[in-house]
Amino acid sequence: MRSRIFVQLSVWLLPLMMLIVAWAWRSRQPEYVWFSTQPLDTAGHRAKVMYPRGWEVQMHRYHLLNGIIQGDGRLTVVFTQHQNIVWSWFRGLLRRPAPDAPTEYLDIGLSLTNIGYDPGFATNSSVAVDPPSPWMGSVWIAERVVTPGKQQLVVLSAVTCSDKQRFDELYPIICNSVQIESVQSK
16 A cells, blocks of 8 residues: 555656756756946947856956046956855865966957057957967967947957866857947937
8 A cells, every 4th residue: 555655656746846857947047147337438338248147247447537438448347257265275275276267358448459459450240269379378268349330439358268168168158248238228
């Protein structure tokens, strides 16, 4: 009698558990989230880019008056992978170097020269991928520069990582997600 009840219960519990697991997997939080800047110019443009959930965001402002980019102004946003303090402590205890964490950059200025590029650099194009080189070490770099039509604002999205497999996962999503939108268009 007990074995029969156990069999009937397991016949109903197994599909129920599968449904619960499927629902939990489907409703999990997205892997990437949007980051949006404050309005950057008098026209109300703001830059948006995706970054992996859980990464830390650091903003560096250069020559910004009232939050608006003017003249040689520049805004750099750096996204870095969160380092677990416990694992960092164990690595230090075992004298193992920390792995190079991937980094994402969002660099915004009024011209290509403000963000360190030649004025003839192609904007609004596909992603440029640079393999490791002697002067950059073992780091892979992907970058894409975007401008909002005829406006002066220039946004660079870049990803750096020494792990090629992780780099290939990150850069298509991050670099292709960068966009400039107008606050008035919302």
